[in-house]
Amino acid sequence: MEKDSDADAFLVAAIRSGDQRAWKQLIDRYSGRLLAFARTRLRGVGEAEDALQETFLGFLTSLPHYDPERSLETYLFAIVRYKIGEALEKKRRGGAPAPGFDADESSRPLEPAVSETPSQSVMHRERVARQEHVIATLLRGLIESFRDRGKLEDLQVIELLFYVGLRNKEAADLLGRDEKAIAGVKFRALGTLREMLDQLEAEDRGLLDEVVSSDATIARVWRERRLSCLKRSTIGSFLLGVLDEPWQSYTAFHLDVVKCEMCLANRDDLAAEAAEASDAAVPERMFQSSVGFLSTGSR
Ligand SMILES: [Zn+2]
Known part of the structure; x- marks a missing residue:
């Protein structure tokens, strides 16, 4: 129920100034949970990872519009949700995607935060x-x-x-x-x-x-x-079974009864992390594929 808003605001400010280490840090911090979330919707080989890549590129593109008052995690989840929707829509229309460059997609402006009221004053x-x-x-x-x-x-x-x-x-x-x-x-x-x-x-x-x-x-x-929503550390303690009541029951409720998608993604990511899954290389791939957009994309 808390957010690491100060740390996130600091990170975003550094990314805005083109700091590559800060960008890597953001990717390391959020790749796992966003990928776990994307995998619940996109099951084809590589599809979820593509959506994750688009999410990070979309984040850089929309950085000038990002309001640091908003939770960074919520913002990233909004973008990945949007990218998943786009991928599903493409699949629904069938056929191969229209030919084009990867950068075409990512250079399009994206403002998921205001997508519900695009034409209003x-x-x-x-x-x-x-x-x-x-x-x-x-x-x-x-x-x-x-x-x-x-x-x-x-x-x-x-x-x-x-x-x-x-x-x-x-x-x-x-x-x-x-x-x-x-x-x-x-x-x-x-x-x-x-x-x-x-x-x-x-x-x-x-x-x-x-x-x-x-x-x-x-x-x-x-x-x-x-x-x-629960703190990531709370979900981690829940998985380890070391959470005290009433939090243990509440966490089980929020995950299994409410089925909160974002907390479930965090749980799946933590579980995979604990199992030392082979996703360890994903953040590095995300970094390599997006770092070129950092200096131009963020100003
Ligand atoms: Zn939640």
Whole structure:
């Protein structure tokens, strides 16, 4: 539930100035989990690795637009998701891909962060961004209140209702809890949200009126900001079975019940790492194929 945002911001600043070592470091840090994620969607030989290469090139191309306030990991996952979509679309259309140079693809501007609102005005985009920020702040406050009270089993309830979109009864069945207990958790969570809402500026409260009823927006903000995702080290401890409760149960829930794709990719990557899989050479290949774009691509 935390991000290494300072370290990432430092890394990105170095990459922007053309620092090759920083670029290698970013590739080393993120190749494994992005590749594991791509492999869940692209099963042909080499397809996932191609998507990974496109992801790093796309990152360099879009670097001028990258907002360091955003989580680097989330941004990279957005790009790889986009690249996987492109690869699947190509396969769906069938036939061999149109001839061209590798660099043609990677020199195209890419802005996955704003792809959902391509034609809207800047003002509208800013308003949406502000709304999402306010929603994220409220949800994060709620999630932290569960964590601080050691009530992760109640977080499971809220995650199923708000994020996965289940009904009370479905959540009760899945968690083996009483439906009344589920309703109680939801009632208290809404109370907590209302208290936090009352402390917001009137202007921000107004912003929320339009979206607060939209479950889809809440689920999307939750997913995109990875509000209840686990630290990589927590997933590592989980795999080793050395995590204390309630974290062990919560991690199992987030992986196996919610099936969070990004945390599953992290888990698969960690598992492969533990098994000393032969992917050790992947980051070096990624570096060699992208370093040429570093100085031109990043400014
Ligand atoms: Zn997650």
